[in-house]
Amino acid sequence: MPTRRESARLVPPAGPQRTLAAAQLASAVGDGAYYTCSALYFTHIVGMSAARLGLGLAVAWALGSLAGVPLGHLADRHGPRRTAVLLAFATAAVVASFLVIRSYPPFLLAVCLYATTQSGLTAARQALVGGLVSHAERTGLLAHLQSTLNGGLAVGAAIGGIALTAGTRAAFLGAFTVTALGFVAGGLILLRLPEVPSMERKMGSGPRFEVLTDRRYAVVALVNTVLLLRMPLLSLVIPLWIAERAPGLGWLGSALFVLNTLGVMAFQVRAARGVTELASATRAVRSAGLLLLASCAVFGLSALDVPMWVVALLLVAAAILQVAGEMRQSAGSWQIGFDLAPADRLGQYQGFFGTGVAVARTLGPLVLTTLLLDGGLLGWLALGVLFLAAGHAMGPAVRWAERDRRYRPSASSPVGVATAAEAP
Structure with a gap:
């Protein structure tokens, strides 16, 4: 049983941080129900083939x-x-469709809109974190939000599980309503939450989408995308x-x-402590890469001819090594993605930084299933060396x-704390 002090560490401080966590929890419950039910609903209830469903999701x-x-x-x-x-409400409308x-x-139209609004919502929420929370507190808050996300997904998955057990159209539609x-x-x-002042007057005359011309940030995002190939492992590959290899398990x-x-x-939250x-x-x-290598090596050893236990x-x-690596990689990438952004x-x-998640979801299943299921231990070692x-x-x-010189950590105070002259 966690002590009161330990429980407090799992909950963000009162104010904008706790409000952001509450919003994350509500959306994550909905996502959990959707991810659990959507594939079976469209294949078993609507009658769509698995191939067409997969193509639609990839697109x-x-x-x-x-x-x-x-x-x-x-x-x-x-x-x-x-x-x-607006993007949260738009996502709700798409799911209602x-x-x-x-x-x-x-x-196809609906899932494209769903992926679009989700990507935009993630970017807007990240900007909201940057605007309302000080530089020193951001990674800690994002750790809280990730913990909250997983809790919400678990609750949503349980709701989706009820719909799966019932197996009726009404049950699936009830999950989508959730x-x-x-x-x-x-x-x-x-x-x-308070509104973060618009940056329109501060953007100057540079390129509208400056990040698309930023080679250095693109290289950092590419390296992070490689590490995000860990995402499909537990949900698909394992x-x-x-x-x-072990059908009895x-x-x-x-x-x-x-x-x-x-x-x-x-x-x-504990894994992110010290990342400032x-x-x-x-x-x-760097430590995440080492942990993920160790995880891949141990996964690969399970292909050997050893007893089932x-x-x-x-x-x-x-799996324990993987989650340790995942938490360290997440904490480090959050800090890097913010500190290198104007x-x-x-x-x-x-x-832009968040496109790595979409790329991992799109390409990861194809690349990893081929590499690991066909390659066995050597495939796992190759993936570990890549990590x-x-x-x-x-x-x-x-x-x-x-x-x-364009890169400056986003100061020690949140963007949203405007001076009297900057306030709208």
């Missing part, structure tokens, strides 16, 4: 990866709070790996996913970007 997330920068730019120009609220979709063309209401609630909670795939979720909920500037952030990413222990140990363009820069190389490459990439 949607590819499009969503392009939307983060322009929608983040809107957040910079018109204020991240109002942009985030799933209640009446019965054919492929409307489905998703839509979650985003509505998240938008309403964000309205309680269940397939277990089904192929099929239940372990979902158990490892739960282990990951609970680990992030319990320890992400670029030097500590690059050290965190040894395979189970190896898979659990590898304070007046946080929205578009965060939108190790990316972790060590982050330091030089960050130092190269930091040398550019």
